[in-house]
Amino acid sequence: MHAESLLELLRGRFSAAIGDILNQPAEQIDPIVRPSADSRFGDYQCNAAMSLARAAGCKPRELAERIAARVRLDDVAEAPEIAGPGFINVRLRDDWLASRIGGIPQAGAADRLDIPPRARVQRVIVDYSSPNIAKQMHVGHIRSTIIGDVIARVLAFLGDDVIRQNHVGDWGTQMGMVILGIWHVFRLETGGRCADAAALVGHFAAAAAEVGAGADPAARRARLVALGEEMSQALSTERSAEWGKWLGEFEAGRTRIAATLEVLTSAYRFVNAVEDAPESAEIGVRDPLRSRPVPLARLSNHIVAEMLHARHEEELHAWRIAREVSLRETQSMYERLGVLLRPEDVCGESFFHDRLEATVAELRGRLIERDRSQPAAAPYGVVRDDHGAVCVFLYDEKHEPQFRNPDGEALPLLIRKSDGAFLYATTDLAAVRYRIEELGARRLIYVTDARQVQHFRQFFAAARAVGWACHEVSLEHVTFGSVMGEDRRPLKTRSGATIRLSELLDEAEERVAAVIRDRQSAVGAEAADAEVRSLARAIGVAAVKYADLKNDRNSDYVFSWDKMVALQGNTAPYLLYAYARLRSILREAAADGGPQHRDAASASAAEIVLGHTAERALALRLLRFREALAVVAADLTPHVLCSYVYDLSSDLTQFYEACPVLKAPDARTRDSRLRLCDLTARTLKLGLELLGIQPIERI
RNA sequence: GCGCCUGUAGCUCAGCCGGACAGAGCAGCGGAUUUCUAAUCCGCCGGUCGGAGGUUCGAAUCCUCUCAGGCGCGCCA
Numbered sequence: 001m002h003a004e005s006l007l008e009l010l011r012g013r014f015s016a017a018i019g020d021i022l023n024q025p026a027e028q029i030d031p032i033v034r035p036s037a038d039s040r041f042g043d044y045q046c047n048a049a050m051s052l053a054r055a056a057g058c059k060p061r062e063l064a065e066r067i068a069a070r071v072r073l074d075d076v077a078e079a080p081e082i083a084g085p086g087f088i089n090v091r092l093r094d095d096w097l098a099s100r101i102g103g104i105p106q107a108g109a110a111d112r113l114d115i116p117p118r119a120r121v122q123r124v125i126v127d128y129s130s131p132n133i134a135k136q137m138h139v140g141h142i143r144s145t146i147i148g149d150v151i152a153r154v155l156a157f158l159g160d161d162v163i164r165q166n167h168v169g170d171w172g173t174q175m176g177m178v179i180l181g182i183w184h185v186f187r188l189e190t191g192g193r194c195a196d197a198a199a200l201v202g203h204f205a206a207a208a209a210e211v212g213a214g215a216d217p218a219a220r221r222a223r224l225v226a227l228g229e230e231m232s233q234a235l236s237t238e239r240s241a242e243w244g245k246w247l248g249e250f251e252a253g254r255t256r257i258a259a260t261l262e263v264l265t266s267a268y269r270f271v272n273a274v275e276d277a278p279e280s281a282e283i284g285v286r287d288p289l290r291s292r293p294v295p296l297a298r299l300s301n302h303i304v305a306e307m308l309h310a311r312h313e314e315e316l317h318a319w320r321i322a323r324e325v326s327l328r329e330t331q332s333m334y335e336r337l338g339v340l341l342r343p344e345d346v347c348g349e350s351f352f353h354d355r356l357e358a359t360v361a362e363l364r365g366r367l368i369e370r371d372r373s374q375p376a377a378a379p380y381g382v383v384r385d386d387h388g389a390v391c392v393f394l395y396d397e398k399h400e401p402q403f404r405n406p407d408g409e410a411l412p413l414l415i416r417k418s419d420g421a422f423l424y425a426t427t428d429l430a431a432v433r434y435r436i437e438e439l440g441a442r443r444l445i446y447v448t449d450a451r452q453v454q455h456f457r458q459f460f461a462a463a464r465a466v467g468w469a470c471h472e473v474s475l476e477h478v479t480f481g482s483v484m485g486e487d488r489r490p491l492k493t494r495s496g497a498t499i500r501l502s503e504l505l506d507e508a509e510e511r512v513a514a515v516i517r518d519r520q521s522a523v524g525a526e527a528a529d530a531e532v533r534s535l536a537r538a539i540g541v542a543a544v545k546y547a548d549l550k551n552d553r554n555s556d557y558v559f560s561w562d563k564m565v566a567l568q569g570n571t572a573p574y575l576l577y578a579y580a581r582l583r584s585i586l587r588e589a590a591a592d593g594g595p596q597h598r599d600a601a602s603a604s605a606a607e608i609v610l611g612h613t614a615e616r617a618l619a620l621r622l623l624r625f626r627e628a629l630a631v632v633a634a635d636l637t638p639h640v641l642c643s644y645v646y647d648l649s650s651d652l653t654q655f656y657e658a659c660p661v662l663k664a665p666d667a668r669t670r671d672s673r674l675r676l677c678d679l680t681a682r683t684l685k686l687g688l689e690l691l692g693i694q695p696i697e698r699i
Numbered sequence: 700g701c702g703c704c705u706g707u708a709g710c711u712c713a714g715c716c717g718g719a720c721a722g723a724g725c726a727g728c729g730g731a732u733u734u735c736u737a738a739u740c741c742g743c744c745g746g747u748c749g750g751a752g753g754u755u756c757g758a759a760u761c762c763u764c765u766c767a768g769g770c771g772c773g774c775c776a
Binding site: 032034036037038041045047050051053054060083084085086087132169172173174386387388389390391403404405406407408411412413414416417418419421423424449450451452453454455457479481482484488515516519523550551552554555556557558560562563566567568569570571573574576577578580581584585588589639640643646647650653654656657658660661662663664677698699 | 700701702703704705711712713714717718719720721722723724725731735736737738739740741756757768769770771772773774775776
């Protein structure tokens with residue numbers, strides 16, 4: 001197993017040579033070694049001579065000569081060549097490439113090719129996916145889920161101690177709406193108004209329409225007043241016994257209407273429509289425990305506040321039911337997507353809610369006013385109350401606000417609302433502390449959309465100011481752009497509704513199935529329907545994921561069905577096909593073993609011969625895998641890995657066209673090529689797996 | 700108003716911590732098939748890198764200004 005990549009090796013050699021020449025420690029020198037853009041200039045180039053010439057007191061070309069004469073490369077490369085103003089071109093020796101390829105160990109139980117795990121293990125948190133579980137997962141959740149998963153996989157593969165954290169939204173007002181929705185289910189079910197789930201869902205849809213924006217205002221108002229009257233019973237303690245008993249039945253599945261996500265979602269939509277209606281702000285709901293009525297528009301909010309104090313056991317019970325149902329659905333979506341998140345990675349808002357009070361208290365105690373007559377030693381924060389809200393104001397060393405509002409005034413980070421409720425900044429701060437102090441994290445990675453940059457900057461600054469995140473801890477916000485439709489607007493259905501993730505995957509599968517059937521009728525082949533469906537399932541998910549990953553994550557990406565399921569170009573089907581072709585060769589090699597039995601296994605010890613340029617290009621590409629991984633891990637850019645597997649597949653198909661394997665001219669060539677196939681298959685498989693894409697053995 | 704992101708070929712995008720004539724894919728045109736899976740490969744066509752200055756031996760890349768688009772800017776997350 002080699003400790004370093006080709007790039008690292010050459011970098012080390014050039015640093016040493018330049019260090020000698022300039023009489024400086026090699027570690028302080030950036031030798032500017034890059035892969036060559038054009039193969040005519042060799043495989044790698046050192047560009048340091050031009051920039052260092054002045055410091056060395058000679059002409060760039062002259063310095064290049066000296067470096068080239070000094071650098072020790074004879075064991076790995078041809079004699080370096082100097083070109084242009086002072087480029088030093090390096091062409092690796094074919095026999096060295098061959099021996100290096102030959103040094104890649106055979107596949108073990110967990111195949112890591114020749115890539116050693118990092119020497120220095122650090123604990124890394126990857127916070128990703130994090131949906132609000134009051135609603136079904138939709139396209140808005142896909143990017144964080146998919147991108148975060150790749151980051152977690154790559155870092156874990158390279159040897160980091162990765163802890164996945166799914167910071168689900170399971171405690172906010174929206175969960176209050178679901179709870180209130182369940183209460184409505186209870187009323188309707190026990191009132192005998194809805195016989196089954198279908199009737200109930202229909203009822204909620206109709207009732208939501210009655211209070212929606214399209215309804216007649218007078219009728220709407222009357223309806224809302226009646227609802228407000230009815231809902232006051234939701235706050236009444238006398239009904240607790242019946243409501244509590246029913247919840248037990250509901251949870252156990254003994255009610256006529258089962259606790260499914262569909263039921264809960266329709267109930268949620270209804271409550272949401274009620275609270276969103278313009279009149280709801282003025283309509284009061286009588287609370288027997290309070291002198292003042294609660295505005296209908298804020299009833300869910302109120303219920304969450306009540307829950308917080310655990311005053312109503314029933315609401316907590318309803319919350320648990322809603323959470324369970326929703327998380328089950330979320331988990332099955334992760335499984336369908338092939339995402340590694342498990343139930344035990346869920347650590348959401350509810351986990352932190354009883355730490356929030358202390359979080360605010362501690363911030364208040366530690367972020368105190370500073371003496372402004374002297375510059376501060378570092379950026380700092382100050383907690384102040386403003387209009388009843390608790391705010392963290394963040395300043396730089398010169399006491400200038402780090403953040404400003406549209407009027408140019410200091411923009412605080414709110415950690416407690418004037419009504420006493422906490423905000424997501426509070427939870428994020430409680431979580432950052434938990435992750436550093438209790439989970440021992442040294443690198444915290446948050447995968448969320450780019451619109452939240454300001455929030456992350458603020459709360460990172462606050463976490464630093466209060467001292468929970470010291471300098472050794474890295475806080476990283478991994479941003480990504482939006483998913484756009486082909487009309488350049490955020491992706492929606494034709495009617496303007498958000499697209500559920502399950503619908504998206506269904507459609508992907510259908511489209512892939514159509515493409516497969518197309519192909520087959522073109523070729524005159526016929527496959528069993530079940531086979532087409534199972535292929536479509538695998539390729540459909542792969543296509544969606546790959547399309548999301550292949551572009552630089554920061555740019556908005558244009559969602560195109562035709563492009564993602566295309567069989568040509570940089571797409572998942574192309575990659576999977578390349579892999580399947582390889583597997584096919586390796587299978588046949590194993591099958592026609594014969595007396596010599598030159599199957600994949602025995603070939604994996606064969607000597608590598610790089611006679612053809614396509615073989616050489618493939619070999620070099622294989623050895624560059626870890627360069628790609630290093631970039632992905634450092635910059636958290638999955639698209640670099642996509643580019644790599646595409647380039648590898650591209651090199652492979654060129655090799656495939658030019659170099660017969662099973663029909664190779666002689667046994668030595670055949671074994672060498674078989675081994676190249678084996679290594680390419682393993683590299684491609686590993687690359688795809690790190691992208692969260694399951695390779696397919698046969699297409 | 701301030702801040703962040705994005706402008707590269709007809710389309711979708713790489714390249715952006717400075718390096719050789721700016722690269723892919725798709726689309727278009729022309730070739731290759733008694734296939735180790737043609738869901739492939741090869742060739743051609745196609746670009747004032749939004750614009751203008753500046754720094755540099757060298758700028759798509761760094762700086763300044765500017766134009767265009769998107770997003771964000773205290774009690775939602």
